[in-house]
Amino acid sequence: MKKAISDIDPAWLEGRTAVVRADFNVPLDDGRVSDDHRLRASLPTLDLLTAAGARVVLLSHLGRPDGPSPELSLAPVATRLTELLGRPVQFIGELDAGKVAAAVAHLPAASIGLLENTRFLAGDAENDPALAASWADLGDIFVNDAFGVAHRAHASTAGLAEAMMARGGEAVAGLLMAKELLFLEDALLEPERPFTGILGGAKISGKIGVISALLGRVDRLLIGGAMANTFFMAMGLDTGSSLVEEDSLDLAKSLMEQGGERLVLPVDCVVTHELREGAEARTVERSEVAQDDKIVDIGPRTRAMFAEAIGGSKSILWNGPMGVFEIDPFAEGTIAIAWAVAAACDRGALGVIGGGDSGAAVERAGVADRVTHVSTGGGASIKLLAGAKMPGLDSLTEKG
Numbered sequence: 001m002k003k004a005i006s007d008i009d010p011a012w013l014e015g016r017t018a019v020v021r022a023d024f025n026v027p028l029d030d031g032r033v034s035d036d037h038r039l040r041a042s043l044p045t046l047d048l049l050t051a052a053g054a055r056v057v058l059l060s061h062l063g064r065p066d067g068p069s070p071e072l073s074l075a076p077v078a079t080r081l082t083e084l085l086g087r088p089v090q091f092i093g094e095l096d097a098g099k100v101a102a103a104v105a106h107l108p109a110a111s112i113g114l115l116e117n118t119r120f121l122a123g124d125a126e127n128d129p130a131l132a133a134s135w136a137d138l139g140d141i142f143v144n145d146a147f148g149v150a151h152r153a154h155a156s157t158a159g160l161a162e163a164m165m166a167r168g169g170e171a172v173a174g175l176l177m178a179k180e181l182l183f184l185e186d187a188l189l190e191p192e193r194p195f196t197g198i199l200g201g202a203k204i205s206g207k208i209g210v211i212s213a214l215l216g217r218v219d220r221l222l223i224g225g226a227m228a229n230t231f232f233m234a235m236g237l238d239t240g241s242s243l244v245e246e247d248s249l250d251l252a253k254s255l256m257e258q259g260g261e262r263l264v265l266p267v268d269c270v271v272t273h274e275l276r277e278g279a280e281a282r283t284v285e286r287s288e289v290a291q292d293d294k295i296v297d298i299g300p301r302t303r304a305m306f307a308e309a310i311g312g313s314k315s316i317l318w319n320g321p322m323g324v325f326e327i328d329p330f331a332e333g334t335i336a337i338a339w340a341v342a343a344a345c346d347r348g349a350l351g352v353i354g355g356g357d358s359g360a361a362v363e364r365a366g367v368a369d370r371v372t373h374v375s376t377g378g379g380a381s382i383k384l385l386a387g388a389k390m391p392g393l394d395s396l397t398e399k400g
């Protein structure tokens, strides 16, 4: 169990400086933050620290710049955070370590300063120890609240944690990070049963680790999306012009063997000839897919079958949409699953959503507030569920 900022005595925080790594990798449009979910998700940690009287030095990456590039500056994030917090967030645009330290030294007590995009410095992605040490020197404690990059070992994540510990400070999880762990690990480790996993999305190759890790823990694993197509082909069914990963057929066969009856595939599907709004769509049995058909969603019988399994579950973990939900007529399966998960949560089930597109689908279905937890980390949640190494977490101080 990792130590969290809520385990630190607030009296200790007063007058000290916390270096906080957040995940402010948000979309920008015309110099403004166009989706502030990730900023809002960081507010509890910032409120806790400032209420305790700590100064906060915030770090984040944004996009994948090769060096300084003005269009990926974090300045608009400081503006939006100022609005959200109702207190000024001072933007520190310097990159030179000495100038950054001087600017931080001028921050008033209990105020917040945001440094420029960490990836403007090549040393971040290279996990340069000197860069990590220069950030650690800015404060007394490191708080990692960037769950979205917990699977990476960068100077601003794992490197900074190690550097802070090397100078005698602690490295702890922020409130968002702690919440992600509580739900994503709880759902995996000791779930109330029945435990149902739902997997979909475009590819199985990126999610092999999750499929086999989940098959070992769930009572049922419902598979939809393009992921199901590869299983269909492995079963010898015709998949027409659907998206299939032919390199993964053997893998699909072995997963079917490993899963036996626990692995549940769609029985019918929605097919179309064209991936566009307004295209004609038909429902067919999975054995009736024609040559120029593309499978784009699960069919109504599958929706009912999946919804029933979800309705009878005490724990549910969902990653990956059931169809091409970005296009309205192909979104019905995904929306039906979102509603089924929300209804199960209304009755007391634990429902956890991981994955970027799945999170967007739950928002779109209007049920984000009814499910127990929608993870803010796309790739990171998949990695965690698959049991992969998480340097951003592993580097934090152990509790107790």
Ligand code: ADP
Pocket: 200, 201, 202, 203, 224, 225, 226, 227, 243, 295, 296, 297, 319, 320, 321, 322, 323, 324, 325, 326, 354, 355, 356, 357, 358, 359, 378
């Ligand atoms: P997440 O981000 O939740 O992990 P993925 O990125 O794995 O999900 O998958 C999301 C994508 O999968 C969406 O863009 C969706 O259009 C696509 N997808 C789902 N079902 C199909 C399908 N049957 N054919 C083609 N693409 C699909």
Ligand code: MG
Pocket: 355, 356, 357, 378
């Ligand atoms: Mg995705």
